[in-house]
Amino acid sequence: MTDKPTIGFIGVGLMGHGMAKNILQGGYPLVIKGNRNRVPVESLLGMGATEVQTAREMAQQCDVIHLCLGNSPQIEAMYHGPDGILAGAREGLIVIDCSTADPTSTMKLAAELAEKGGKLVDAPLGRTPKEAEAGTLDAMVGADDSVFECVLPIIQCWAGNINHVGGTGAGHKMKLLMNLIAMSYAALYAEATVLGTKVGISPQTVQKVIGSSRLGNGFFDTFMSYAVDRNRDAHKFTIANASKDVRYANAMAADAGALTLIASATRQYYAHVEAIGHADDYVPFLADHVARMNGVDLEEEVKKGAAGRG
Incomplete structure (x- = not known):
């Protein structure tokens, strides 16, 4: 058993696999959403992660969700619809978006999540899959001060160079x-x-x-x-x-x-x-x-x- 928050991860690809692995190794319970490439999914399941089929299920089970996706349309699709994050979001949920995204979209999603009582942290990445596996990525984080302090220990699992650059949206900018x-x-x-x-x-x-x-x-x-x-x-x-x-x-x-x-x-x-x-x-x-x-x-x-x- 652990008193650490349960972490969700959507996007366990080239970068996400190493990040998720390091979260597991940091002692956090990890829930992942599978994708077509089962190799990184099976790798993480073998390390102790559990799997859900929808973002809604993840939002219902997790305290913090990481997103590591390719673009803003993909991110928006993960939020919306009957199986999206917003459908399962509850008071206190934090979403850490590690994608490189359109800041206009980020701010819109932050407002929608806030209506559900949640907070959005934008923490896009620098460096390569090699550093993702080593847990030494760069992270530029956009969040309120109190939220940043809350998520910092989690981000420290996968990032070695962390800069808090401002409020929500500043990280993606x-x-x-x-x-x-x-x-x-x-x-x-x-x-x-x-x-x-x-x-x-x-x-x-x-x-x-x-x-x-x-x-x-x-x-x-x-x-x-x-x-x-x-x-x-x-x-x-x-x-x-x-x-x-x-x-x-x-x-x-x-x-x-x-x-x-x-x-x-x-x-x-x-x-x-x-x-x-x-x-x-x-x-x-x-x-x-x-x-x-x-x-x-x-x-x-x-x-x-x-x-x-x-």
């Missing part, structure tokens, strides 16, 4: 800023690497010089791990997800009346790759697409660089 920076970096790294090949600088040289300078960073290293080293699993974040996040950031900018020329340009790259049927490619693959638009075979340029011919 901050996450859009973070991903806008990251996806714009990716577009810039792709452009610069391909431009280098056009003027006689090998991708390996770009990787070495920039990576060892003050311009180097972890995201650059990961991006170039694919662009140069051809590690296809360097950053398992799809173009489709990147495109969605940049669209949300541009919508946020439009709502704020902000001039965001770089954000607009960044969106076009991801929209292009989606439009040509490569939405499931990972973000570093953008380097290949930018290369092809410039009449360059980046993989061949890497081979030339390795042979000392570029």
Whole structure:
């Protein structure tokens, strides 16, 4: 038996599995909602989690529910309808939304949950499935001070770098800023690497010089791990997800009346790759697409660089 609150988790995929595992290991009773991919579900059930079929059942059984889903329409669908969270919500329920979402939708859902006596915490994630499994994700949390103090021990199970950035909605806004920076970096790294090949600088040289300078960073290293080293699993974040996040950031900018020329340009790259049927490619693959638009075979340029011919 435990006096710890019962935690629910919806979205036990690439990121969610590790997070849910760490909640279990933190001693919390865990309830999960299954999905089509049974591998992570069966893994968590084997560790002691229990399973429900609907979000309504989860809301009836749990004190805190985590959501780790792909976009705002998916999140809204999990709240609404006869089997949704709101149908089972009771006074005191807390929903921690770890997705990257549209802040306008977040605030609407927060108001609907409040009518049921619940609280919404937006705690989107930074980093990768590797850190999810290790329990060292970044979390940017939007919540009232008292609610933040209540959920902090739970978030500490899966996050190593936790920032309370403001009230409800602030977490999703901050996450859009973070991903806008990251996806714009990716577009810039792709452009610069391909431009280098056009003027006689090998991708390996770009990787070495920039990576060892003050311009180097972890995201650059990961991006170039694919662009140069051809590690296809360097950053398992799809173009489709990147495109969605940049669209949300541009919508946020439009709502704020902000001039965001770089954000607009960044969106076009991801929209292009989606439009040509490569939405499931990972973000570093953008380097290949930018290369092809410039009449360059980046993989061949890497081979030339390795042979000392570029």
